[in-house]
Amino acid sequence: MKTIKVKAPATIANLVCGFDVLGLCTEVPFDIMEVRLRDDREVIIKSADGYPLPTDPALNTAGAPLLEMIKKLDKDIGFDVIIQKNIKPGSGIGSSAASAAGAVVAANFLLNQPFTKDELVRLAMFGEKVASGVKHADNVAPCIYGGITLVRSIFPLDIIPITAPPLYVSIVHPQIEVRTADARQILRKEVLLKNAVKQWGNIAGLVAGLMKEDYGLISRSLEDVIIEPVRSVLIPGFVDVKKKCLQVGALGGGISGSGPSIFMLSADESTATLVAQEMEDVYQQLGIPAHIYKSNINCQGVTLFDETNDNHAVL
Template sequence: MSESIRVFASATVANVACGFDILGFAVNAPGDEVILKKKNTPGVTISQITGDGGRLSLNSQENTVGVAVLQYLNKIGSDQGIDITLHKKMPFGSGLGSSAASAVAGAFAINELLGGSLSTEELLPFAIEGERIACGSAHADNVAPSLFGGFVLIRSYQPLDVVRINTPPELYCAIIHPQIEVPTKEARNILKKNIRMEDAITQWGNVAGLIAGLMQSDYALIGRSLQDVIVEPVRSILIPGFEKVKQASLQTGALGCGISGSGPSIFSLCRGQETAVQVGKAKQQIFEQLGIGCEVYTSQINQQGPVILE
């Protein structure tokens, strides 16, 4: 059995317009990388974190990856000592599930390193606990797609019920991350506590339509359903140029466009890679005109989940 392991876990798009807190999907990049090494003394330590600008705690009980590993070891009753190196390869406060990717990489890596005794489904609670440390709440809409790959529906939290949704082979995503930060807690605090029945009905129809469109490979239905009448109108005010970016995205051929997670990243679902690339360029041009730096990521829906790196 190996003494160390290196694992990559990918970023995710959560909410997916109409699916606030219940929908998410994985992309190929960016993501986080962890290296776990066995050590001779008990306990979990984090010896190094790169790419965080010194913002993350090296205390394993205060870090998403450390918590996921600790939870796993506690569950299987192991006192195996573990040292962790975390390479953050995605931006903070981006709306792309940065903390979730770290937690998923940790949970997946420790299971593989110690023989893979638990199934992928059984690893989900450990990754969720890691996410709780970062966000203060145990949401699974980033964690589940990063762990399982693909497009995921969180049907219920009590009890936890996660469903993978098939997606059309030509479905691509173009994400733009403007270099501004929208703290998740702030983005959640500005949401309305009560919504109109009329808006709720519209949103339910869009969620159902999006799921049906994905499963039937009906791209037009996917596009019609990517509408958020509850969260986006409030959160979009935190993202400079959002309406212009959305308009440019749709005019360039995107099926639909919305805020990734709590923002500021903006995702667009597209049919085909060529369209996704052009949509990414159109969105980038808007932010450049506003004087805001940005990164663009284009990929198919990542069906693989975490991967072991050589």
């Protein structure tokens, strides 16, 4: 094959208490990426829908990982990448990760899969560095592995897929922008020991709750005492959204990535629908346009895309 088209899905990083270590892959929204092999060492980036993308591959979140891939292979190959960017940068739902993961998974497939999933995550992290200045994996790991992932370590990379009970995700993306780099700059450099201990307990409780399929433990553990109090001030309506979603039965939730998107987890689809309605109502009252998504957990990550019937298959 010389050309492949893939769906690169959105992801939710942190999962409230797991800053930079926990992530979840969703079914919607998703970017559509077409990747073509070249017989030189060039990476050419194009927009499929006119959305302004950086054309210098070193400054593009899809291009930078591909440049690293070419270095590792040391062959006369390159890639044309055409991106339909449905996950807008600054949304907090893994825009840069979708581009980075989609590019490397597609390229790996075209090359008969010489790279493992861990190696693809390492490559995709170069795209995250372009976006935020930091090589983090909490978005690219679930985008490549699917499902929920724990990044136990970056150096050396150690990714653990986490099993989970049925969960439904409601997301609101208010149409304001919070840049990841800016959201990182406002974080405190030091935290109180008592807050760190509470956060560690919540992370451990959340992972245990997911693996034990204990909705009560999941709900109790969805608490962030370090990051959310600082970042939530950047998101109008955050307090009302969280309060009202919990009142209609959400297990819990918080800021998706660095924001401004907010996510909530529910144990059943009917509750997730009520949660999505509450999210929409809050932003209608504020007069802020917002996109609403409701999704299952995507257990596959980046998949082949068939535009004739929107089928997908695991790569």
